[in-house]
Amino acid sequence: DAMVIQNPRYQVTQFGKPVTLSCSQTLNHNVMYWYQQKSSQAPKLLFHYYDKDFNNEADTPDNFQSRRPNTSFCFLDIRSPGLGDAAMYLCATSRASEGEQFFGPGTRLTVL
Amino acid sequence: AQSVTQLDSHVSVSEGTPVLLRCNYSSSYSPSLFWYVQHPNKGLQLLLKYTSAATLVKGINGFEAEFKKSETSFHLTKPSAHMSDAAEYFCVVTHSGGFKTIFGAGTRLFVKA
Numbered sequence: 001d002a003m004v005i006q007n008p009r010y011q012v013t014q015f016g017k018p019v020t021l022s023c024s025q026t027l028n029h030n031v032m033y034w035y036q037q038k039s040s041q042a043p044k045l046l047f048h049y050y051d052k053d054f055n056n057e058a059d060t061p062d063n064f065q066s067r068r069p070n071t072s073f074c075f076l077d078i079r080s081p082g083l084g085d086a087a088m089y090l091c092a093t094s095r096a097s098e099g100e101q102f103f104g105p106g107t108r109l110t111v112l
Numbered sequence: 113a114q115s116v117t118q119l120d121s122h123v124s125v126s127e128g129t130p131v132l133l134r135c136n137y138s139s140s141y142s143p144s145l146f147w148y149v150q151h152p153n154k155g156l157q158l159l160l161k162y163t164s165a166a167t168l169v170k171g172i173n174g175f176e177a178e179f180k181k182s183e184t185s186f187h188l189t190k191p192s193a194h195m196s197d198a199a200e201y202f203c204v205v206t207h208s209g210g211f212k213t214i215f216g217a218g219t220r221l222f223v224k225a
Binding site for chain 2: 004006031033040041042043045048050055088090092098099100101102103104105106108
């Protein structure tokens with residue numbers, strides 16, 4: 001089945017230690033998104049890629065970066081995680097002309 | 113400017129009774145509207161979408177929603193709640209290819225046996 005896959009599902013890191021979260025898709029969608037979702041809150045868009053074009057939300061901290069080496073993969077890098085970065089990170093994809101987004105299962109990040 | 117307001121942060125119903133989750137939106141453009149469901153520690157799953165076709169939209173698991181432009185509403189309903197419907201529900205609005213996505217704050221649905 002076509003899908004959005006996130007690895008790992010659970011990630012534990014230490015304060016200040018860089019961490020990378022991974023997302024892959026078999027839908028061949030040209031848009032990929034990263035969201036941060038804290039407990040009992042709505043997902044918050046961090047950035048998205050339209051093909052190789054990177055679009056950062058204005059309030060996304062510089063600590064968060066992303067890479068998209070090809071259509072299928074997208075990575076979220078957190079350069080120096082703080083305690084406030086502990087959250088669920090959701091990856092999503094869509095076709096450029098459509099609003100419907102397909103979400104992965106998420107990666108829950110714990111910062112010790 | 114776009115915005116989405118989910119009028120209830122929590123809704124509690126008994127199994128077998130109707131469900132109503134309310135959503136109002138504000139959009140300067142012709143919006144696309146979506147309802148997503150999120151079970152604990154899972155990603156979001158699309159329940160249904162409105163994209164300027166029929167105003168009454170049927171989705172998965174017996175859910176439906178009606179787009180009412182005059183009321184700027186897109187309420188989610190289900191005739192009979194099931195225990196497995198207990199989850200968080202998000203109303204979402206997008207426009208112009210969907211890059212700018214606005215989420216409502218979410219409504220937590222509790223279903224009592």
